[in-house]
Amino acid sequence: VVQNVGNGMLGLTVSCARCHNHKFDPISQRDYYRMTATFAGVAFEDRPWRKESEKPRLAELAQAEARAAFVRQELRDFPSVREHDQGKYSDHFRPVEARRIRLTVTATDAENSPVAFDGIEVFTAADGGIVPQQVASKNRGNPTVTTSDSYVPHASHAALIVDAEFGKNSQWVSLQGRGTWVEIEFRQPHRIDHIRWSRNRTQPLREATADGRNLASRWRIEAAGESGAWQTLADEERWDGLSAAEAARRLALEQEINELNVRLIALRRGPQVFAGRFMAQPDAMHVLMRGDPEEPREAVGAGAVEILGGEEMAIDTPESARRVAFARWVASPENPLTARVAVNRLWQHHFGVGLVDTPGDFGAVGSRPTHPELLDWLTRELVTKGWSLKAVHRLIVTSATYRQSSRPVETALRIDPESRLLGRFPPHRLDAETIRDSMLAVSGSLDLKMGGPGVNIYGPKGAFDEWKPKDDPGPASWRRMIYLAKMRGSDDGMFKAFDLPDCGQVVTKRGNSTTPLQALNLLNGRFTIEQSRRLANRIVEDVGGDPTRQIERLFLLTLARPPRANELAACLATIQADEFSTVCRALLNSNEFLFLP
16 A cells, blocks of 8 residues: 555655665654554455345345254254355254364265365364364364374374365375374363364265265264263264155255355355455554564654655554545645646656656656656645646647647657657557457447446456466456456456556556567457447448448448558458458558557
């Protein structure tokens, strides 16, 4: 957050002062941690999206929860019941006094198939209103764990069974397969009534019994008291003397509760947004020696950069007051940087490069402005017009500088080949998002729907795989590119080659490369071919089958001008030799379409 605010709003590399005072700018290490203290109360997490439209989901959730409670009560009539929820099994049984419990594998999906436990939890009975306690944990009771075999690959260890964590990174693995057992001994007896455990969740079994029970359930659970005698608590091979009708009823209820659990996961989650939340009051912030969290030094209050008028607040200042004070400092007309950084970015988006071409660094090692007086004047205009970005946009795009031709002038090329002094409008390529959205717009495919959740264009990802785009994400992905999900380090299959930045960290200015991969992607990419066909179909629907009228309409849609005589002749020849969509694809690849002249 400090890096984003520093680069994005202040044009300063504040994060360089994390480990030591800034080497070039008058920013101290204390300044950095003052800003860190300002945002220390901000945390980010997935949170439910709440709206009036959520009422049907919440009503369905209440109904499903009521039904689940009823089914669980019905299941309590049986001596033992097994429930499955999010990869975990819960075995419920009548309360028993236990000093030890043991889980034994009675069947696997294949002979000597490996067995993995990634967690076992044992809960005390809730007799007399006592709150159940989880007693099989290294953090509570510290039980002893023994296993049937000692060969445990992948550096796993039996102690991981009771480490209070579930998941593939915290599991014990045995190669023995059928007959494997795990035993947990408590330091004192406990009256228990259910056990929750998880095994081989990443290895789905391929077989099922005739009655539909998966072999993953073929485990026996036993308990022993002070006498040492074992008694069976749950065993899929033993149905406790139930009649056929009772066994069928129990199986039906178990299947229903498992289906309800899956349904409840989706209903409870609902639409999610990754959003910030504010803590009541964060812990005190300290200056860290060399930026090391293990080396805290003096405590520091929230605040801003001292040389720019930022003041340090008391350490116990309420969390919200910290952010309010910081926001007022950032947006103050007396702050010399905020407005300048803002108008410089507006200029950058219109001209391809800012008046200061290091938009994230207005410090000593940043570039000097090419037109300092213009930058100052635009800054004053922004502030006096109530910080209206639209007003500054209007000033820029109605100026003679913006409206001038990009046609090269020999004298200007000798003096200013990069057009930094603005002797002509500097031509530059559209960014990746604009290229894609423009192709969708001219083909008539662009979905202009506003708001709502983003669109995932990536396929399912395995535990150690990379995110890979779907071969054909379809029309659902034809919204503006701002709505497409972006995975860190991933390739969208086509437009990353156009300097589309990774979303892992702030990027103040995109690269401006020209590579063969860009041309190959744009010419042969599935997306381009699809939109070329759709563009051709749109034009045929507009003007009919006359090739000349088709080409004229195509030029107006893509280049906003009629074709020249030689262009018309070349396009007609291409249609005769190939097809009209090929001409469409050629124009979508033309510099005139891809560059802002």
